[in-house]
Amino acid sequence: MDKPKILIIEDEEKIARVLELELTYEGYEVQKALDGLEGFRLYQKESWDLILLDVMLPGISGIEVLRRIRSNDPHTIVIMLTAKDSVEDKVSGLDLGANDYMTKPFQIEELLARIRASMRVHKQSVVGEFNQDWIIVGDLKLNEVTREVLRGEMSIELTPREFDLLAFLMSHSRQVLRREQLLNHVWGYDYYGDTNVIDVYIRYLRNKIDKPFHSPLIHTVRGVGYVLKESK
Template structure:
């Protein structure tokens, strides 16, 4: 597994290098954003880890450029910013996950393994993955296209697509945050469960309305996909 880490804190990279060696991961560590983006373009990486604040070019810009190139390589953001707006920005630009500093190396390793498994699994299973067709939605896992009442939705992030795809496969089934983290994110979550809330909020704003949100909150339990009109439960 080839992982590019763009992080200017050398104590963090030293710690990660030690864990990478233990886990058998081939990591390359770059301390400047512009140099990191150059190295990204020179090789086919299995995973990219980006610090948010970097000299030369910040991690958010690098992530944006990666997604604009059409690449689906998994991206994990490392950030000291823990506000919801900052998290939303990184995810909106195409990051698969974020880890807030200070973080546990073991937690990061769990994220790396999970993101990698999901990425490789998607590539292997895409041709045989069934589409979802509901009254209002047509969703293709293979082409990653979403049509709402016949109109294409082109502004979904990768994780928003996966969340919508999973929930729409199980209409009216209520999932807890923990279940969604396990089944959509693919790992036992070590961080803040607000990750699910942020994605649900953004996705609901993109696909629904106040009268017909599609994604309903079941208070004290979790979330469900339901095309029935009405406010949140």
């Protein structure tokens, strides 16, 4: 199973480093940014389970970073960090969709407990949200009714044929599927074209659901076909 991913956006380098070390020790995959613009760039680049976001940042403020995140992402957990016990900061952050806040200085044990609690609540809400209409493999989710595809919190646009191919791969995750199987189920038994069409469409899918992300899900089994599964 992949490690939960946490992004730290904190301009005080010593605090950011301590958080990075503690969270890495706890088993999280961690990256950090020391200003708002760099933090938002890293947020856009990858999918995150949780963001620790300082309110007072150079570049753009933590409140502005949160506003940009929540403009199209209601799901990623955001815990605000503030150096002052300011009601205005807390209200602004919570109104914009922050999940929690911590006032500096804080005990690392309390922060770790808040992180675990936030992730637990988030996991329960995701399980409730993605019902029987969704197929889920790792952080990839496909809805057969609405024909939506999400990797992490990012929506992925697919052509009808790409969607059908991905749906078949996901519904048979961890099974090695021969090109002939894929051809028959996605293109139909009366299709007389070259099986190389499978390789072409697998490449299309990889460009959309694998290449922009950290870990590939579609794997080639040489001489046999393809399998969709989480990377170890």
